[in-house]
Amino acid sequence: MKIKNYSVLFLLGSLPVASGIAMAENSLSSWSFKGFGTLAATGTDSNKIGFYRDKSQTQDVRSEWGLTSDSRLGLQVDKKFSDSFQATVQWVARDHAGSFAEQNLDWAFLRWRIQDDVNIRLGRLGADAFLLSDYRNVGYAYPWMRPPHEFYSNIPYYHFDGADITKKFSLSEGYLSVKVYGGYSFNQLPTQSGLNNQKSPTTGISLRYENDRWQARLGYNYATVTSEAPIQDLLTAINNPLLAQVYPDLRQLIPAIMMRGKEYHFGSVGVVYDDGVWLTQMEAAYTASNTLWSPTRVTSYLSLGRRFSTVTLYSLLGIAKTFQHNVTIPSPLVASPALLGIQQRLDQALNNNGINEQSVSLGTRWDFHENMALKTQWSHYWLGNNGPQQWQQSSGNITPNNVNVMSVGIDFIF
């Protein structure tokens, strides 16, 4: 974990070298090298619970401020073979569970432009289930410090290996894009039980309309899980016939605890209005699932901002709520520490995945230099008793009702 943090800082330090390369680029070269990044410090006013930007991260931040929550550095190389063929690779150094090299490779695809308005891409692609999905790491492209927490922290899926096809239609002073995609996603995510190597075939469709001032998006995504949660030891214990004698009724929990074969349906709608001065954006999603690892939920946010020359002031409201029925974990016949330990782990795994969160944020973005913006953001979170799933909380602790999260950082592109 330590090494990962150092790698991010090292890469941030090597930026001037990278910019030098970009400057030296031939003006009509078929190669292009570019990048983006954020250097930001984030902290909270509570030590009872830890804040994550999203659930792919290994390190939370508390009242001791940290750089890993929102700092990142992305590098992108494009190679144009002809008017029709182009290859793109994007790699983003950030705190992500699992393989630092592989999980942070967000794009590696070949694009074939069949006609000006039809594109096919093949390879590793950015997951495109929501408005910000495929540029969540590019802070320079949005006003906030990070994508709205209620909406984006629970969908830490950044990429999949597969294909997509997009067709663009000219429509009343704008363009309507219809995209269909499908593939296989491999995501390494931390859970209370250890690293979850989640494999899931995924497919979806999105409609996006964009003109000078408006963007609107409708999306649907379906994913099924083909891997098992990191609970093999629990399953082995439950299936042990000797255990059944002192701890009966556990086997009935097996269908609930299995991750393999479970399904997700994501449906979302989003609208952006930006006239150059006023900026508003909202998104709402319904995520249906039949797994207690990530129960069915509704999430939404609304943001309003106004620009004063190079300074943008913005506000952001967010809400996330899960619908779940907690599973009663039966008690063992004998109150031995080992058996109580199993009971506690089952309870943690099945009944600690809910979220009941609302927040209000105020922030500023100042474009103080070409291709650089300084941001500050204060967010106040109200957390309900439904499980702090989008946060880090040790077992047995009581969720605080209020947490303030503060951050300051610089976004840049080069």
Added chain:
Amino acid sequence: MIKKIFTAVFLFLFATTTQAEIIVIGNLKNNLQSLNFIQVEDIFMGRSRSLPNGRIALPIDQATLRPEFYQKLIARPLEQINAYWARIMFTGQASPPTIVADDNAVITIVNENKDAVGYIDRKNLDHRVRILLILN
């Protein structure tokens, strides 16, 4: 009040005289005779790179005229244009126009590339390129 109006008019006149008259230019060998405002906007914002004659445009930005060009084209300051492109290019949708240093470099590239579309200050126009649109 009258003094305020006078000042405003003076500033307006002063401002317009310091601005360039920007023209969008194309290659002489391309049979394209003109572009309209929307077509230029689509090409430079990466929404559609198709020229009306079916060929794929190669847009060229001019470094010093850039702020004024985008202000006239879509009434947005450069930082908003850059943020827009950050979203488009880092989602692999399209690449922004290549930026070159000055009018002379734009004319050279447009002259050498049949599908290039650039913009320059009208006072530097010469016979090697064709005017596609006057932006004012």
